[in-house]
Amino acid sequence: MQRINAHLHSKNTPPYVINLDPAVLNVPFESNIDIRDSVNYEEVMKQYNLGPNGGILTSLNLFATKVDQIVNLLEKRSKPDPENPDRKPIDRILVDTPGQIEAFVWSASGTILLESLASSFPTIIAYIIDTPRTASTSTFMSNMLYACSILYKTKLPMILVFNKTDVKDASFAKEWMTDFEAFQDALRRDENSDTFGGQEGFGSGGSGYMGSLLNSMSLVLEEFYSHLSMVGVSSRVGTGIDEFFEAVEEKRKEFLEDYLPELERRREEREERKKKTREQELDKMMQGMSVDVNNVAEKRPIKVTNDDDDVDVPSDNDDDDDEDDETTREGLQARYAAAMEGKDEGILGDASFAKYLHMQR
């Protein structure tokens, strides 16, 4: 983050920076929006009696309730400001996610935040890999599987960024991703020397199980590699950063050409599904309610205390009965429809979020 932020500043195109890691102590760059300003991670852990990961997840959930405000702000900042013509509109937004990848990728709030961003801006995932720790065939494969799961979960264009190339060159990774035979050779080497997990891993050569598993997985991943861009960088030294931005540009085009139409199709499908469920629920609810209303009306007639008032008192022989019921039902229907669409903040806003939090706990 610091390196790409500094790079963009040096090109005189400062980015808009968002920090989504509630647990980070210090960040060596300035954020425009910082989750830590809105949510106190330690307080969240105390109040909800959570451990570190639960604390991060709940902080993200709390922050996700502000996503509309954030996207509105970003949209405003990405256009010229007539009141402040000297201010340059932002053209890049950097979002730093928590190191605990699963807390972001597999949580409802992570999905909400990503989908909201992607529905307003071309959004790209950069998956940062610690190259020296990915040099053995098994750690490489684990990393690729993780990246693959993120790609399929987020359905957004992805760049694999092999970092720390000042310590270990990433050419081996490129070779393994493009040449199946080269990976096979490396696999055989690791198998023979009993170094499947590399320095930090484990030795399990001899059983043949690991070898054949990795072999099959590398075949499966061939298709996955074809959808990715791969760059080697050193954040420390600054090498490969230009290639990183070239990959970003390539993926931005891909987002607009391939992902955006797909995103819109999925959104329409979801809206249609939501509408159908809403109508079905509404129907069920109104059926139940009209039964109740009739029961109550029969047993307890409305008590009129002031005869002078022009009150329409329903009675057994009142011809307007059906029409009145219909009007009440329509009125209620409209109000419930509004509430279920989330237009009535009072009914669904906080209550549904409280329920959601409860479910998460």
Ligand SMILES: Nc1nc2c(ncn2[C@@H]2O[C@H](COP(=O)(O)OP(=O)(O)OP(=O)(O)O)[C@@H](O)[C@H]2O)c(=O)[nH]1
């Ligand atoms: N040698 C070398 N070290 C690096 C490089 N980039 C980062 N580091 C070191 O790797 C460590 C972790 O870097 P961070 O930037 O904190 O990593 P991060 O991905 O933000 O970590 P979390 O999001 O908290 O998981 C630090 O000690 C960095 O100095 C690099 O290009 N080369």
